[in-house]
Amino acid sequence: MKICKEEKVELYTMMLKMRIFEEKVSQMYREGHIPGFIHLYIGEEAVAAGFCGILREGDYVVSTHRGHAHCILRGADLGKLMAEICGRATGYCKGRGGSMHIFAPEVGFLGTSGIVGGSIPMAVGVALQAKLQRTGQISVSFFGDGASNNGTFHESLNLAALWKLPIIFVCENNLYASSVSTIRSTSVKDIAVRGTSYDMPGTIADGMDVLDVHEKALEAVNRARSGEGPTLIECKTYRFHGHTEGDPGLDYRTKQELKKWREKDPIQKMKKLLVSEKIIDEKGLSELEHWLKAKIEESAVFALESPYPKPEEALSKL
């Protein structure tokens, strides 16, 4: 697939932005600024970022409990995102949602979700609306390997294929649903084969290679937009942190396995490519990283300087 230099830089930038943001969230969590649980996307950036540049305004993305990156993909305001994670009044949801229940409809992000598989049907509904009202929108539903064993996954794929809806189902297979590996939970080795059960293409993408995800994503997006119906893309990926922050993730994974996957870091891979193809030099990369760090630092400052909601606002009418 031909992809120009600028697009490669865009993909890299998006992944790096996600990584730096998540690392900042991790730091803030350790410093005690974040109540509740957080589930970080570190290591999986190629999957969400692979959709960069091919979704339009008006398209909707629905995500999971591990959803900050998808929100960033859609162009969310980092300050409002960080503030919501910190439970502040200036967050997207005024502090009512937090990390697992973030909604930014103004940028086409219809939510992280606290219920595994719970938001897949909603993504189908968005696509149904797009078809009924002929809006040309598409819907992208991100979920994990765990969700692919849940009833809502099966019902949703059946419905989407039956009604030929403009939707892409993206399974982020990071091999573990919390602590339970796919070997112990999933009856198939490749979740992509489940596409066949529902009469839709089931593609496998290398979830540690943003260019591979991008190519598969573009194909699926074109299919959806041209009215050919849904696609299931299984992205084989891996999270470098535990299921939640505070969980080292080593009582169900080995250090060797983690090391093996860290060597496939999608950001390092793309960085090497940009340098080798002389698209951007080390100095340029360093400046980009500094710039992104400054932006994310800004969002953290905004969040920490924002007030908490007043307690009685829990009951205020919306």
Next chain:
Amino acid sequence: MREITMLEAIREALRNELQRDQSVFMMGENIGPHGSVFKQTLGFWEEFGDDRIRDTPISESACVGAAIGAAICGMRPVIDLMYLDFFPVAMDQIVNQAAKLKYMSGGQLRAPIVLRSCFGAFKADGPHHSQSFYSWFIHTPGLKVVIPSTPYDAKGLLIGAIRDNDPVIYLEHKALYKFKGLVPEEEYTIPLGKAEIKRKGEDVTTVATGFMVHKALEVADEAANEGISVEVIDPRTLWPLDKETILRSVEKTGRFVIIDEGYGPCGFGAEVASLVAEEAFDYLDAPIKRVYSHHVPIPFSPVMKDFVIPGKDRILEAVRSIT
């Protein structure tokens, strides 16, 4: 005004809204060529087409979830789940998604969906087709629960429910589909959250829902022969509840009986009884009485079913016991 059945009133309400507003559409099992299990959508598929009167596979979760997705993008889906008994199959979508979206999004998203079905014990439908657990949905913040007891209420409340911007559960008691009453031909709405005094009385306040409203009215007739004047209040919307109408009535009568086809523990009756005890204590001249279904699954055999759900005898006994 003319006399039509509650079924016909429901049909009129649905047809009115489908004709008036292109964003209204329906999904459910058997609602297309079959016209729905009780014929609530008879003729609709032919009139409005396959897109807007959509038969679905037996995928309650996906269908309720899809309704939510379509609703937050500006449509007004009316979902037919056939029997209240099937709602639990889609429980996460109802309770964790639809009910919470507005609140947890900080008001950014709203889901104007209507979830409709029949409910209640009738003939010999058995344990999986006879239930009345609407109290689960009253207990869940973010859901409105509406139960009409007359054709007039059925039409106005359903139009009101479809036009409401938040999730509404609209339940049709099976025993009332053929019940006739006067209904205007033109469109009208009944505001959600407003009770109606179906029969004025001076001695005892009763609150009843759905089919129980009619049993309460029959009991009121019999009680009148014994010199007891019974007031029958139909909340119409179980949540948000019109507390004022109920409390004003208890203030007048000093005696209260709640009649509910749901179960006792944590039922709608328990909620209203507590409310009256908390806020009308000074007006009560007798203990509050609750009449509810015995706490067992609704049995199949009609004689047992009739024993389990509140019958006139039990209701009359409750009224007599405090007067």
